[in-house]
Amino acid sequence: MPAAIVKLELVGRKPRQEISTAPHEEALLVLFWDGRAVGQIRVAAPGGVISPDAAEQAIAAAAGWDFWLAWLHDSLRLRELREQPRHFSRPQPMTVAICTRERPEDLTRCLEAVSRLPDEGQEVLVVDNRPATSATLEVVGRFPKVRYTCQRDGGLDAARNRALAESRHSIVAFTDDDAVVDRNWLRALGANFDNPRVACVTGLTLPLELETDAQDAFERYAPFGRGFGRRVFDLDNTSVAAMGPVGAGANMAVRRDVVFAAGGFDPALDGGTPARSGGDHEMFSRLIASGFQIVYDPAALSWHRHRRTWRELRDVAEGYGTGVYAMWTKMLLEQHEFSVLRQAWLWLRHGQVPGLARALRQRDKRALAILLAEARGCLRGPFAYLLSRRAARRTARRAPGATVATMAPGSPEPAPPGDGT
Amino acid sequence: MSAAAPQVSIVIPTRNRRDALARDLAALARQSYPANAFEVIVSSDATPDDSREMASGTEWPFRLVWTGLETPSGAAAARNLGASLARGALLVFLDDDVEPCPDLVEAHVEAVSDPLVVSIGYLPPEVNGRNDLFAITLRAWWESIFERMRVPGHRFGFCDVLAGNLAIPSSLFRKVGGFDSSLRCHEDYEIGVRLLEAGARFRFSETARAVHHEATTLGRALVRKREEGRADVQMARRHPGIVRSLPLGMDLWHPTAAALERRRRVFELRGGERRRMRRAMGRLRAYERIRMRGRWRALLDGLLFEEYWWGVSDEIPSLAALGNFIDECCRKAPGDNAFFDADVARGIETVLAEIEQERPSAARLRLGDWHVGDVPAVAGTVPIDRSHVQWLMGHHFAAPLLRALARSGTIGLEIHGPALESRPPVPSRPLGDGPVRTESL
Numbered sequence: 128m129p130a131a132i133v134k135l136e137l138v139g140r141k142p143r144q145e146i147s148t149a150p151h152e153e154a155l156l157v158l159f160w161d162g163r164a165v166g167q168i169r170v171a172a173p174g175g176v177i178s179p180d181a182a183e184q185a186i187a188a189a190a191g192w193d194f195w196l197a198w199l200h201d202s203l204r205l206r207e208l209r210e211q212p213r214h215f216s217r218p219q220p221m222t223v224a225i226c227t228r229e230r231p232e233d234l235t236r237c238l239e240a241v242s243r244l245p246d247e248g249q250e251v252l253v254v255d256n257r258p259a260t261s262a263t264l265e266v267v268g269r270f271p272k273v274r275y276t277c278q279r280d281g282g283l284d285a286a287r288n289r290a291l292a293e294s295r296h297s298i299v300a301f302t303d304d305d306a307v308v309d310r311n312w313l314r315a316l317g318a319n320f321d322n323p324r325v326a327c328v329t330g331l332t333l334p335l336e337l338e339t340d341a342q343d344a345f346e347r348y349a350p351f352g353r354g355f356g357r358r359v360f361d362l363d364n365t366s367v368a369a370m371g372p373v374g375a376g377a378n379m380a381v382r383r384d385v386v387f388a389a390g391g392f393d394p395a396l397d398g399g400t401p402a403r404s405g406g407d408h409e410m411f412s413r414l415i416a417s418g419f420q421i422v423y424d425p426a427a428l429s430w431h432r433h434r435r436t437w438r439e440l441r442d443v444a445e446g447y448g449t450g451v452y453a454m455w456t457k458m459l460l461e462q463h464e465f466s467v468l469r470q471a472w473l474w475l476r477h478g479q480v481p482g483l484a485r486a487l488r489q490r491d492k493r494a495l496a497i498l499l500a501e502a503r504g505c506l507r508g509p510f511a512y513l514l515s516r517r518a519a520r521r522t523a524r525r526a527p528g529a530t531v532a533t534m535a536p537g538s539p540e541p542a543p544p545g546d547g548t
Numbered sequence: 549m550s551a552a553a554p555q556v557s558i559v560i561p562t563r564n565r566r567d568a569l570a571r572d573l574a575a576l577a578r579q580s581y582p583a584n585a586f587e588v589i590v591s592s593d594a595t596p597d598d599s600r601e602m603a604s605g606t607e608w609p610f611r612l613v614w615t616g617l618e619t620p621s622g623a624a625a626a627r628n629l630g631a632s633l634a635r636g637a638l639l640v641f642l643d644d645d646v647e648p649c650p651d652l653v654e655a656h657v658e659a660v661s662d663p664l665v666v667s668i669g670y671l672p673p674e675v676n677g678r679n680d681l682f683a684i685t686l687r688a689w690w691e692s693i694f695e696r697m698r699v700p701g702h703r704f705g706f707c708d709v710l711a712g713n714l715a716i717p718s719s720l721f722r723k724v725g726g727f728d729s730s731l732r733c734h735e736d737y738e739i740g741v742r743l744l745e746a747g748a749r750f751r752f753s754e755t756a757r758a759v760h761h762e763a764t765t766l767g768r769a770l771v772r773k774r775e776e777g778r779a780d781v782q783m784a785r786r787h788p789g790i791v792r793s794l795p796l797g798m799d800l801w802h803p804t805a806a807a808l809e810r811r812r813r814v815f816e817l818r819g820g821e822r823r824r825m826r827r828a829m830g831r832l833r834a835y836e837r838i839r840m841r842g843r844w845r846a847l848l849d850g851l852l853f854e855e856y857w858w859g860v861s862d863e864i865p866s867l868a869a870l871g872n873f874i875d876e877c878c879r880k881a882p883g884d885n886a887f888f889d890a891d892v893a894r895g896i897e898t899v900l901a902e903i904e905q906e907r908p909s910a911a912r913l914r915l916g917d918w919h920v921g922d923v924p925a926v927a928g929t930v931p932i933d934r935s936h937v938q939w940l941m942g943h944h945f946a947a948p949l950l951r952a953l954a955r956s957g958t959i960g961l962e963i964h965g966p967a968l969e970s971r972p973p974v975p976s977r978p979l980g981d982g983p984v985r986t987e988s989l
Contacts, residue, residue: 324687418685418687462839
């Protein structure tokens with residue numbers, strides 16, 4: 128059922144306030160405490176209005192642990208304590224990279240949001256992945272501060288590698304072209320890099336719109352969000368084969384030199400290759416295995432436009448299944464990471480089979496369709512990876528400059544003529 | 549060379565690390581701090597290599613002083629010898645295997661704002677391309693030391709003092725009597741105890757960075773662990789109170805039966821340890837090959853545990869003698885068990901201000917009749933201040949504090965078992981504004 132997305136800031140909010148959701152009769156309320164998302168809840172809005180009583184009840188029901196913790200930190204003035212002058216490292220400027228392929232409308236909205244970020248010396252880089260038209264170039268031309276570069280072969284991971292190689296700053300934040308970043312997004316990601324052991328930070332991704340049944344189903348069954356509490360992942364608390372809780376590449380920042388040292392993103396994985404996804408999680412896995420930490424920080428908020436049609440959604444679900452098994456195949460074959468066998472069994476035993484059984488029992492056709500598409504992808508994953516790896520190696524032989532092994536850190540200059548503006 | 553006394557004296561103890569020392573000195577030549585305002589004193593621990601020729605054969609922009617011990621006596625003795633020749637008001641101790649960043653001296657000078665401040669510099673570990681499990685673990689261990697110091701409410705203690713990159717006002721260093729040269733390791737922890745007794749305040753200076761080229765191997769780490777066991781006994785003899793904060797005082801912390809049994813075996817089965825060690829090293833390699841990281845880590849921790857207790861047993865030969873030793877330490881330095889009563893019902897700001905004024909060694913936090921948490925007295929740490937309690941309440945004690953506030957009706961939370969659920973209304977007043985309702989349930 129379509130729903131309005133309502134952002135509700137609780138600090139300074141007038142009590143007993145009516146909320147308009149017209150023309151929607153349902154809303155997803157996202158609660159904020161002093162600019163930070165702390166909870167969400169679905170609320171019925173008969174007549175396109177949430178009454179003051181219903182709003183208060185919904186707020187109270189959604190105000191869980193993370194909300195009260197934010198309130199407590201505010202009461203204790205912990206922000207002031209953190210910001211006291213210390214002899215600590217200064218924040219570093221960052222590169223914002225957007226890898227895109229033929230989505231000019233989405234890209235325009237994404238760049239508009241990125242342009243609204245506070246200016247802290249960041250550069251913005253658009254990587255046009257295998258362009259078929261000049262649409263992306265034209266969009267970038269309307270944003271004078273945005274730099275354009277082109278990755279003519281490979282998939283999303285090849286484009287990510289290109290962004291790392293072209294970036295001028297040592298921390299590179301990635302957002303999808305179909306996402307809209309929050310004003311505090313970049314600052315929140317960057318704040319976590321105070322600790323040199325942190326190689327990657329992921330953020331909270333919430334739906335930009337819930338206008339169709341498919342978008343609603345995506346948010347209910349396979350949301351990007353990983354909760355409203357900050358978490359730190361490392362070898363002590365995380366299996367290298369289970370990267371689901373860590374976050375997603377649609378909203379992440381990485382330390383460029385660490386990713387280079389780990390070999391870069393695998394061009395045989397993720398969008399634009401037969402493996403279809405998994406490139407972000409495979410990199411997370413290598414970072415964790417190398418002893419680094421990954422932080423999930425919900426203060427880094429981004430809004431993602433989910434796929435609008437069922438066909439697209441099924442395709443995405445199948446792609447996720449394919450990507451997970453492609454990633455595991457790589458880990459097993461190339462890194463001899465036998466823990467993937469255990470992880471695959473655990474997912475089947477505790478995730479997929481009970482999920483399918485529940486969907487059948489409740490005759491939930493939407494869940495069933497997504498789970499079956501995902502399962503189909505899982506079966507294809509290993510073969511997709513082998514196919515993808517062969518293609519990536521062929522590409523690498525054809526254009527050795529594009530391979531991970533020969534990547535060199537940061538070109539200080541813009542992309543060469545012919546590749547960019 | 550400047551005839552006037554320099555403001556800073558950098559002391560580098562060295563032994564048989566010519567190339568590392570050359571890298572260290574070259575990095576000091578690139579400091580942002582004026583080269584004529586600091587001197588570098590290299591203190592050789594009877595180094596047998598040609599480090600001296602290397603140092604004296606190069607033109608340095610700073611004044612370089614070479615001194616040395618006749619026989620190997622350890623880094624502590626070398627540091628003391630170097631410090632005795634220092635003319636600067638600030639002593640900066642650097643190890644020979646570190647590479648100072650250009651801002652290091654300037655950052656230490658800025659951090660040491662008065663004669664009682666000790667600046668602990670940052671030593672990011674560089675494992676030089678090694679990617680084996682031991683190197684990964686070693687790097688993570690080093691970083692974890694600095695992670696805890698980055699926390700705004702960190703309560704500094706003697707274990708935070710790392711002589712590899714440390715700045716101490718000369719007057720304070722002389723007042724405490726320098727390093728204890730009888731110790732072959734943990735001499736920095738030991739001076740940390742005396743610095744705290746002298747009223748020093750520790751500060752972590754992240755911008756005073758010196759890259760630590762860490763070449764420790766697994767075998768060396770095990771040997772070092774044994775030395776630490778011995779050193780801890782020697783330290784506890786000198787400062788009985790800190791036995792509570794050392795692994796040595798394990799009995800005082802309610803250890804697990806498995807840990808006690810493992811320690812008993814160390815004391816009883818001292819023969820055949822080398823053979824057992826070789827077998828364990830083989831298992832470590834096998835676990836690493838098949839990526840069994842959990843087993844690998846458990847085995848490594850077990851080996852380090854045993855090495856530590858072998859070191860202790862070198863000094864104290866039996867478990868009975870160990871028990872007597874710990875009892876004796878506790879008798880000589882009874883712990884401070886007086887808790888400062890911090891009732892949050894008086895208002896957060898009021899309680900924090902009282903703690904800042906009182907600076908107690910231990911505090912008990914409560915909300916009316918509801919116990920929130922204890923900040924215990926920890927031997928060899930600074931007294932509790934406002935920021936420690938502020939941070940603890942927002943993190944370690946957040947759950948009990950929120951539960952207590954919910955029970956008192958101050959906030960709209962409903963308790964169902966361990967989980968917290970909410971109910972209206974949203975808080976209507978900030979916690980620190982004054983007295984809150986404190987009725988008991």
